[in-house]
Amino acid sequence: MGTDAATATDTVRAGRRTVEIHRPDKVLFPGDGLTKADVVGYYRRVAASMVPQLRGRPLMLERLPEGLGGPQFMQKDTPAHYPDWLRRAEVAKEGGTVTHTVCDGKATLLFLADQAALTFHRWLSRAGRPGHPDRLVFDLDPPGPAFEAVRDAARRLCGLLDELGLPAVLMTTGSKGLHAVVPLDGKADFDTVRGFAQDAAEVLAERHPDRLTTAVRKKSRGNRLYLDVQRNAYAQTAVAPWSLRAKPGAPVAAPISREQLDDPQLDAQRWTLKDVAGVLEQAATRPWSGVPARGRSLRTARRRLDVLR
Secondary structure, three states, X not given: OOOOOOXXXXXXXXXXXXXXXXXXXXXXXXXXXXXXXXXXXXXXXXXXXXXXXHOOOEEEEEEOOOOOOOOOEEEOOOOOOOOOOOOEEEEEEOOEEEEEEEOOOHHHHHXXXXXXXXXXXXXXXXXXXXXXXXXXXXXEOOXXXXXXXXXXXXXXXXXXXXXXXXXXXXXXXXXXXXXXXXXXXXXXXXXXXXXXXXXXXXXXHHHOOOOEEOOOOHHHOOOOEEEEOOOOXXXXXXXXXXXXXXXXXXXXXXXXXXXXXXXXXXXXXXXXXXXXXXXXXXXXXXXXXXXXXXXEOOHHHHXXXXXXX
């Protein structure tokens, strides 16, 4: 351990690898006094739950080398100086390719935490089949300060997805609302998945026109909650389960059970880095364990949805 805080280093073990942590005492959440060591320690403890949610997926990393209040950037391309053992995935983009980082293990997670990657945003598809998502996401943000509108929308959305035979899981975003995530079999392309999500959102909005809307323009929504399906597109990302958010209070994007929608304390920032034990307790409940690991096809759901339209 060095004596100068600006040059100090520490090391952590991750399986067979040793990861060097630079400036562990660097404060990354100044309003909360939370340091890089706190961030690395959190990701080290939550890795068993988080890495399976990242594995095989191109990532977009939200990096803040000087912490909140300093420079902030979204990193897609993997820098050349990153270690050789870190997995990369070259995927197509307009006019060329981009080489994303893929996190397949704890060592990678901790290395990226050392790079002050506070938030991990994952693709909805895997590196091997980037054009075919195996996740569908509905983004539910409240139209105002009250979180009850999000709970209500989540209940109604899950009810519709149950009708369609699509098991869905929920998570707080650590920002404003909830994500409802539907595991898919990865056979449909993004256009098909997004079209299905849009049609499902429209059916739900037509059932509850006073509460829900698919209007893209804010001024057309009034006080209704917008059913956002825009993330379901090639190269779009969604915040990864168990990721920190680069916001005051260091909130966590946490998977929840449907039953927790009834918890009066639930909001988008219910879990934070300031209570790691609480996050680990939530992870230990395995809130997504009731949904089959294998994703569903959209074919039967599409036929059922068409009947409802």
